[in-house]
Amino acid sequence: MSETKNKKFPIYAVLVTVVFKLLFLLTNYIQEDAFITWRVAQNLMDYGVIGFNGPVKISASTTHLYVFVSYLFNVIFGKEHFIVPLLIFNSVLFTVGSLLLSHLLLKNHRHKAIFIFLIGILPPAIKVSILGMEYGILFFLEMALLYYGFFKGKKWALILFPVMILFTRIDTVIFLGIVFLVDLVWTRKIRWLYVAGGIAGIAVTLAFNWLYFGEIVNNTIVAKKLAYSKHFTFEQNLDYFRLNFGNFWGMLKLPGDFNPVTVAILIFELLCFVYLIRHRNKRNVFLWMIFIFGWVKQLVFLSQKSLFDWYYWVPQILLFVPVLIFILEQKEKRNLWLSLLIMVYIVPMLAFQTIHSIATGNGEWNYRRTIGLFLNKYEKDKNQWIFLEPAGYVPYFSGLKTIDEVGLVDKEVQEEIKKDKPNFWINTVKNRKPKYLLSYDDLFKSKNAEYLMAHYRLIREFRVKDHLKSDNKILEKIYILKPSGTDYNLYERIDR
Structure with a gap:
């Protein structure tokens, strides 16, 4: 050639x-x-x-x-x-x-x-x-x-x-x-x-x-x-x-x-x-x-x-x-070296990434994104605030104004952390009064349960286990093998 x-x-x-x-x-x-x-x-x-x-x-x-x-x-x-x-x-x-x-x-x-x-x-x-x-x-x-x-x-x-x-x-x-x-x-x-x-x-x-x-x-x-x-x-x-x-x-x-x-x-x-x-x-x-x-x-x-x-x-x-x-x-046995590399390392790594991508894509796109889509339909006023972590899928697909727990998208959280880091979360809730809270935890069993139960109601639970099914049996096995995502509870403020 x-x-x-x-x-x-x-x-x-x-x-x-x-x-x-x-x-x-x-x-x-x-x-x-x-x-x-x-x-x-x-x-x-x-x-x-x-x-x-x-x-x-x-x-x-x-x-x-x-x-x-x-x-x-x-x-x-x-x-x-x-x-x-x-x-x-x-x-x-x-x-x-x-x-x-x-x-x-x-x-x-x-x-x-x-x-x-x-x-x-x-x-x-x-x-x-x-x-x-x-x-x-x-x-x-x-x-x-x-x-x-x-x-x-x-x-x-x-x-x-x-x-x-x-x-x-x-x-x-x-x-x-x-x-x-x-x-x-x-x-x-x-x-x-x-x-x-x-x-x-x-x-x-x-x-x-x-x-x-x-x-x-x-x-x-x-x-x-x-x-x-x-x-x-x-x-x-x-x-x-x-x-x-x-x-x-x-x-x-x-x-x-x-x-x-x-x-x-x-x-x-x-x-x-x-x-x-x-x-x-x-x-x-x-x-x-x-x-x-x-x-x-x-x-x-x-x-x-x-x-x-x-x-x-x-x-x-x-x-x-x-x-x-x-x-x-390699001048000698190059094909052998290359074949060993591909079969022993490249192909297993590719298989690992494929399984990881399928499972994580399900956990992110098919699960976490649905929380944002639910909120997008549930709350028509896009000037309302949600307090959560992290600030990616849910804010993007919900369109709501966002306070994140790290302060990446809202600097006022950083001020609360500086003033009282152990209690910055509840202080932010009390001071900012966001309409929605999205949490990994059951907030009604937390140390701030009394305040939260007086001002918020649980409107929906989002669970990873509900998104591990598929008509494709191979995909379903991957989802079950490597479930991706975190359980969430969504709360709405009952007094404004």
């Missing part, structure tokens, strides 16, 4: 990978927090304000760039039809990002094609592409920076991409910083345009926060730090890290304190990385960049007790890259 046709293999791989992953749209597995960003985007449409509840400005979403992208998709496709096009867009961008990464690390076009497909069907890659979060865009921007800025030496890329990356998420300063340090050690030169791009990115993001919201750091960061902060001793911090690293460092979560699958893969990733960098190669600088970033990002976020899955998706992908390169470049 001609070299020209070989060059098309990576492009074909991109198309095949995107189409393959679109099958996961059928699972309806969309991350709760995506609906926060999408509601912010729709709030911008309806009120001309980046907020969550009408004309009140608040950075309720962690990502500014993705809010504007979501806004454009809402404008183009409408509120009822923008989700699928946006998810396809995210999937395409992630897969193009993996194409750029393959250009950085591989020369053989067949190897690039296999690399793109296998990376694309790893569990975190599927979640990056399909779950509606900003990481598909972010992965593309980060790989575009490495490819155009550092591989191709395009000066414009060193300015543009850092600004876009930081405007997507401010914590990407970790990625940009690691890239700068590795490049500095490797070339023994400072790329001043890149430094300027980083400074410009920080300045643009912080200036936008200050000028628009009147704050330096995104409200979401402040709210989470305030709500989830705990004082740990050094020993407690070590125990916390030990108990959680296995389930966030690797691609497979297992019950218990020790995850042997993660440890085995982690060791293999390290061995493959060491083997690859032993050989002098221009690509090694990029291997150092992505591998050190993967380690640092994981260590920083786990040490800060940030246990949200999405923080770890991109590092999980990048840490696995040396494994694929090592196997693809």
